[in-house]
Amino acid sequence: MAEARKQLDMRWLWLGVAVLLLVVFYTVRNLTQQRLPVRVASVVRDSLASTISTNGRVEPVSNYEVHSPISTTVKAVYVQPGDHVPSGKVLMVLDDTEARARVAAAESGVKSAQAALEAVLHNGTLEQRQTSAAEVAQNRLNRDQTKRDLDALIKLNATGAASASEVAAARQRLASAEAALSASEQSARNRYSPAEVARARAALADAEASLAVARNVLEQTTVRAPITGTIYNLNTSPTEFAQEGKLLAEIADLNHERIRAYFDEPDIGRLAVGQPILIKWDAKPELLWHGHIERTPITVTTYGSTRTVGEVLVTIDNGDGPLLPDTNVTVTVTTASESDVLNIPREALYSQSGKPYVFKVVGNELRKTPVVTGALNLTQVAILSGLKEGEIVATGTTSGQPLQEGMPIKVMR
DSSP: OHHHHHHHHHHHHHHHHHHHHHHHHHHHHHHHSOOEEEEEEEOEEEEEEEEEEEEEEEEESSEEEEEOSSSEEEEEEOOOTTOEEOTTOEEEEEOOHHHHHHHHHHHHHHHHHHHHHHHHHTTSOHHHHHHHHHHHHHHHHHHHHHHHHHHHHHHHHHHTSSOHHHHHHHHHHHHHHHHHHHHHHHHHHOOSOHHHHHHHHHHHHHHHHHHHHHHHHHHHTEEEOSSSEEEEEEOOOTTOEEOTTOEEEEEEOTTSEEEEEEEEGGGGGGOOTTOEEEEEOTTSTTOOEEEEEEEOOSSEEEETTTEEEEEEEEEETTTTSOOOTTOEEEEEEEEEEEEEEEEEEGGGOEEETTEEEEEEEETTEEEEEEOEEEEEOSSEEEEEESOOTTOEEEEEESSOOOOOTTOBEEEEO
16 A cells, blocks of 8 residues: 555656646746847827829920021020020021022012902903903994994895895894904903902912011011020020021020929829929929929820829929929829828738738737728828727838747847
């Protein structure tokens, strides 16, 4: 009996030792296990603005281009790039020899067309009218003489001195004379048809239009500023030959500019007229410009080789700074703004199957926590539910390892 009891006590002793060893093992394991170093952030309550940034190009609201009206030589240039000029100031002078020749030819064409129309309206030229009058007078004399001859033959026929055939022939000659007189009188009164009159009027109108164009070209050989503004592009110099249509200069009011911004297609639906815009120019990093959306995209186009964008017109509200035309700028639009909302850094937000979640820090472990998000920008995202103010979320590891639920962590501040 004593021996059996002694064996039972030994069993309990060994069991206790085994339990003790297990406790020591797991305690040591937990104390020595390597913990994942993570960066964390607090859930805070603050204002949050949702923004989109993209590139844009500055352009004048009203841009005027000066082109060469003809192929000619530039005789003189009186301005330099950057000059502020009043409306009407002479910018340059072109050789006008050819332009004057065109005006002279056009004036000659107008005079010819005027003479032709006058002739049509007055039933011919003076020479033609004189010829027609002489012809009518001659035909009238012939008719009168033929009538007298007929009367005389009729009397002679009554006495038997003339035959009936002679009288008939006289009557035929009188009919011919009267027909000739009628034709000449008709020609003297209505030489031209209505269609010929209309054609003459059209020819004069065409000649006058050609003269107006020629005079306008001649006037453009003295190049004047169309508006009060700044010469921001001068593309010619004295003695240079300019082909017809060549761009000679560009002038604009640089206090009234806008920006053509290029937003990627997925962002177009978040844009609206009037949304505020912040403008930055790398050449002047210390300056900021403010504006607003004037017009949202009406179509999408290809920008470069990889982007599909919509063009947005941005009005610059404080456009009195040194923004230059055709410069590239960065524009940031605020599409939504919320005040007093919970938010976390965007790098703390994850998504699986379209459902957002975060890794919340609970004790020394990570707990996967579903959340409902709101507005977001480049750095922050609003949390509508799933977290409370002051709670801690993991933003990533310092070692680059992925975050995992239940993994023991070491918080790195």
